[in-house]
Amino acid sequence: MKVLITGGAGFIGSHVVDLVGQTGYEPVVVDNLSTGKREFIHPSYRLYEIDITSPFLKDVFKKEKPDVVIHLAAQVDVAFSIKDPVSDASQNILGTIHLLNCCQEFNVKKFIFSSSCAVYGEKDDVSIMETSPLQPLSYYGISKYTSELYIQTFNKLHQLPFTILRYANVYGPRQTPKGEGGVVSIFFNKTLKGESPIIFGDGGQTRDFVYVKDVALANLLSIHNGKNEIFNIGCNSKTSINELYNKIKNLSSKDVSAIYMPARDGDIRHSRLDINKASTILGWQPSFNLETGLVETLAYYQSK
Ligand SMILES: NC(=O)c1ccc[n+]([C@@H]2O[C@H](COP(=O)([O-])OP(=O)(O)OC[C@H]3O[C@@H](n4cnc5c(N)ncnc54)[C@H](O)[C@@H]3O)[C@@H](O)[C@H]2O)c1
Missing domain, CATH: 3.90.25.10 (UDP-galactose 4-epimerase, domain 1)
Structure with missing residues (x-):
């Protein structure tokens, strides 16, 4: 199985690439190296140094024909999103739509998205469930929320299966x-x-801190589990x-x-994120504590 991983040269993405490769699947990376590093990726894996908003992204899909896409590439700086919401939206929202179009055109079987607890905004001091109202406090949170809506609507209109993972602080x-x-x-x-x-x-x-290897495992499990579901990924701590x-x-x-x-x-x-749903449906539990x-x-x- 071929798994195209956007943002695979980044912090979380490079751990996802390692785990996907160790499991026996074939990882292919798309990353513009804006914050990611080439040395985080094993030299035996293909890296396309390209922006997810580039018209050439389509050529990568045409050549590689991935079965699954794990989408982590994003502008990840909350403060930057407040300074420059246009650039944030362009990479995070338009970039995601562009990727979804490629997935539809090249018959990708599953789309796995890295969302964030930033979609919830300010809540009381309770564990937040996936059904809690979404009230982002930053443009970054809005860009993740909007991407989630596009992914769900793409599924309704074009039957592209998805799993959305809302991470706590990784x-x-x-x-x-x-x-x-x-x-x-x-x-x-x-x-x-x-x-x-x-x-x-x-x-x-x-904050609810979750270890990066546990987050990589949640992505791996999402390849086969959790179809068309949204999961919190944290430690509820x-x-x-x-x-x-x-x-x-x-x-x-x-x-x-x-x-x-x-x-x-x-x-x-x-x-702080409630993780019962991920445990029951995805079969995921964090194995590291802080x-x-x-x-x-x-x-x-x-x-x-
Ligand atoms: N780190 C956290 O605590 C956390 C929490 C919630 C959600 N997330 C999400 O997880 C994902 C990975 O975040 P991270 O912490 O590893 O950040 P990171 O900056 O290390 O990784 C992002 C990667 O995407 C690449 N990238 C950025 N914009 C791109 C573009 N337009 N085209 C191609 N590549 C691009 C970067 O070069 C980098 O390799 C992001 O989607 C982020 O929003 C992270």
């Missing part, structure tokens, strides 16, 4: 400091150098940014204090 090896879960990478990068990281707000805001920083400081054995700055626009106070995931992540940063 962390782990190969993460860049930008993007949604970038706080773990920023904290490790700073503390290991003995520098103070910045915490926006009072640090009491909480709650960690404040202050707690996270203390854990990272202790693991790194560095006693550096954080600097506090005012909260940023578009930042959510609490975010402690075990941070230990593997630290080993990666220390090896750099």
Whole structure:
């Protein structure tokens, strides 16, 4: 089975590529390398260095004829989306539509989409279910929500099967400091150098951190399971940014204090995902908790 992975040179995408390849499927990568890195992809896998909005994307589909598309390529910086909503929408919404058109034309059998908990917006301090109202607080969240609507409507009009995965805050090896879960990478990068990281707000805001290898597994399981369903992918756990920083400081054995700055626009106070649906229908459970995931992540940063 051939699996075309957009954004496969990125943080999460490169772990998806590894797992798809290890499972015996053939991964093919489409990535414009704007934030991704060629060295994250095993040299035996084909990489097309191309933008998902490019007219030449069609030639890749014509040549490769993928069975499944896993779509991770995106502008992932929430703050950038607020500064430049046109560019965000162009890559995240128009890019997704362009890809869906190619999938329809070349008879792709399954479309798997990386969405985000950013579609929910501000909720009380509860675990959020997939049925919760969607009220994004940023243009990035709107771009993910809109893409979900296009995917569902493409399915109704053209019967393109899909699975949508709404990730909590993903962390782990190969993460860049930008993007949604970038706080773990920023904290490790700073503390290991003995520098103070910045915490926006009072640090009491909480997040549900999920390890990147568990997210890759959710994508792999979606190849055969969860047809036309939406799943939360998180750990249903709650960690404040202050707690996270203390854990990272202790693991790194560095006693550096954080600097506090005012909260940023578009930042959510609490975010925690209910994952019962993914467990029941997708057959997915996280196998890493924050402690075990941070230990593997630290080993990666220390090896750099
Ligand atoms: N990291 C998180 O915590 C998190 C949370 C929720 C959702 N997501 C989603 O997961 C996906 C992967 O995110 P990530 O954290 O690995 O970010 P990333 O920046 O590491 O990966 C994105 C990849 O897409 C590529 N790319 C970007 N725009 C492109 C374009 N127009 N054409 C072709 N390639 C393009 C980049 O070069 C990069 O390799 C994204 O869709 C993101 O919105 C991430």
